[in-house]
Amino acid sequence: MDSSILKAYELAKKAYAEIGVDTDSVLDKLKNIKISINCWQGDDVNGFLFQDIALSGGIQTTGNYPGKASTPAQLRADIEQALSLIPGKHKLNLHAIYADTDEKVDLDELEPRHFASWVEWAKQKGIGLDFNPTCFSHPMADSGFTLSSADEKTRRFWIEHCKRCRKIADYFGRELGQKCVTNFWFPDGYKDIPVDRQAPRERMKSALDEVFAEEYDGRYSLDAIESKVFGIGAESYTVISNEFAVAYAVSHSKACCLDAGHYHPTEVISDKIPTVLLFTDELLLHVSRPVRWDSDHVVILDDELVAIAQSLVRTGLINRTHIGLDFFDASINRIAAWVIGTRNMIKALMRAMLEPIEALKKIELDGDYTSRLALTEEYKSYPFGPVWDYYCETMNVPVRESWLDIVKNYEKKILTERK
Numbered sequence: 001m002d003s004s005i006l007k008a009y010e011l012a013k014k015a016y017a018e019i020g021v022d023t024d025s026v027l028d029k030l031k032n033i034k035i036s037i038n039c040w041q042g043d044d045v046n047g048f049l050f051q052d053i054a055l056s057g058g059i060q061t062t063g064n065y066p067g068k069a070s071t072p073a074q075l076r077a078d079i080e081q082a083l084s085l086i087p088g089k090h091k092l093n094l095h096a097i098y099a100d101t102d103e104k105v106d107l108d109e110l111e112p113r114h115f116a117s118w119v120e121w122a123k124q125k126g127i128g129l130d131f132n133p134t135c136f137s138h139p140m141a142d143s144g145f146t147l148s149s150a151d152e153k154t155r156r157f158w159i160e161h162c163k164r165c166r167k168i169a170d171y172f173g174r175e176l177g178q179k180c181v182t183n184f185w186f187p188d189g190y191k192d193i194p195v196d197r198q199a200p201r202e203r204m205k206s207a208l209d210e211v212f213a214e215e216y217d218g219r220y221s222l223d224a225i226e227s228k229v230f231g232i233g234a235e236s237y238t239v240i241s242n243e244f245a246v247a248y249a250v251s252h253s254k255a256c257c258l259d260a261g262h263y264h265p266t267e268v269i270s271d272k273i274p275t276v277l278l279f280t281d282e283l284l285l286h287v288s289r290p291v292r293w294d295s296d297h298v299v300i301l302d303d304e305l306v307a308i309a310q311s312l313v314r315t316g317l318i319n320r321t322h323i324g325l326d327f328f329d330a331s332i333n334r335i336a337a338w339v340i341g342t343r344n345m346i347k348a349l350m351r352a353m354l355e356p357i358e359a360l361k362k363i364e365l366d367g368d369y370t371s372r373l374a375l376t377e378e379y380k381s382y383p384f385g386p387v388w389d390y391y392c393e394t395m396n397v398p399v400r401e402s403w404l405d406i407v408k409n410y411e412k413k414i415l416t417e418r419k
């Protein structure tokens with residue numbers, strides 16, 4: 001161990017010990033927290049199932065940074081590179097369009113075997129898998145409606161796709177011996193003001209009931225439903241509004257997926273976490289960074305990320321939460337994007353764990369709001385940096401920005417060679 005890292009850590013450890021925080025035990029706990037890394041950052045949400053299909057559903061990637069992965073082997077190599085720069089063991093979040101097969105299959109024909117190579121790879125790497133049906137970027141989604149379409153044929157197509165995705169998730173969970181979370185997000189909505197705001201929601205509800213009719217063993221898979229306030233092309237109305245998702249999840253024993261970019265601009269998911277988890281058993285997060293809209297920028301260590309981490313840690317609700325990332329930036333090195341976003345998520349959790357939580361709660365209950373404000377402000381400048389450096393060092397990943405040279409090297413050797 002680099003002696004200056006150790007020295008700085010020892011000083012930090014002492015400072016935290018003085019406020020009753022044991023940094024060693026914080027880092028021990030931090031090791032066990034898994035982040036679900038979004039595979040789609042690696043190739044701008046293209047997938048491998050179809051060629052030359054434009055991204056639809058109101059989500060957008062911008063930029064054309066060279067070197068994006070265009071085969072499963074490339075994507076896996078890139079993720080491996082990213083994982084080697086991120087402390088801890090994590091999960092990879094796949095979308096249905098990332099099937100690895102030579103067969104010509106459509107979304108309503110997918111089988112577990114089309115993902116066998118992912119499972120083998122995940123086993124080898126000791127990571128878990130999460131999953132998503134892909135209800136966009138497909139001709140059957142061109143109307144802007146999928147599960148809630150008024151067209152029977154369209155609805156049946158997407159119901160079948162979703163059912164097959166649940167089966168694939170169950171297969172992931174069993175093979176890997178850890179729960180696979182399947183997130184259901186649908187772009188369904190209207191660009192302009194609808195006359196009938198209820199019928200699409202009725203259709204959505206009964207279609208979801210069909211999708212979820214089959215019971216799967218909860219040890220291996222969990223279904224989550226993601227709402228959205230608006231999307232590009234669905235500005236006036238989304239079928240799965242917040243109320244829809246929360247009510248459906250609560251009444252059907254599902255999880256909600258809270259995406260940081262899916263609410264009105266001053267609404268934050270950090271405040272929704274402890275509310276939703278009063279009424280549901282588990283929760284999925286899509287940690288993202290909305291800039292003026294649901295722009296899916298790379299996650300940075302900003303106030304809301306810190307608040308999300310505090311919400312999870314101060315309450316203990318982290319034990320019932322699956323932390324997923326959801327961003328896609330095509331204007332920067334995609335591996336760097338993964339590394340920056342994931343390291344920030346872990347760092348924010350570490351910071352939250354470095355608070356004397358019980359003492360702060362007592363001060364609050366005593367009504368001493370002066371101390372609450374004074375202390376939480378002072379704690380912001382406690383030396384969490386040296387703790388983070390020590391953690392990276394002990395987890396055998398690069399300390400501070402030294403990972404960047406490795407990514408630049410990989411870019412030069414591998415990415416720029418790609419057509």
Ligand code: RNT
Binds near residue numbers: 040286
């Ligand atoms: C879209 C949703 C959804 C997607 C991913 C690719 O607004 O956030 O989660 O970003 O499934």
Ligand code: ZN
Binds near residue numbers: 226286
């Ligand atoms: Zn999302």
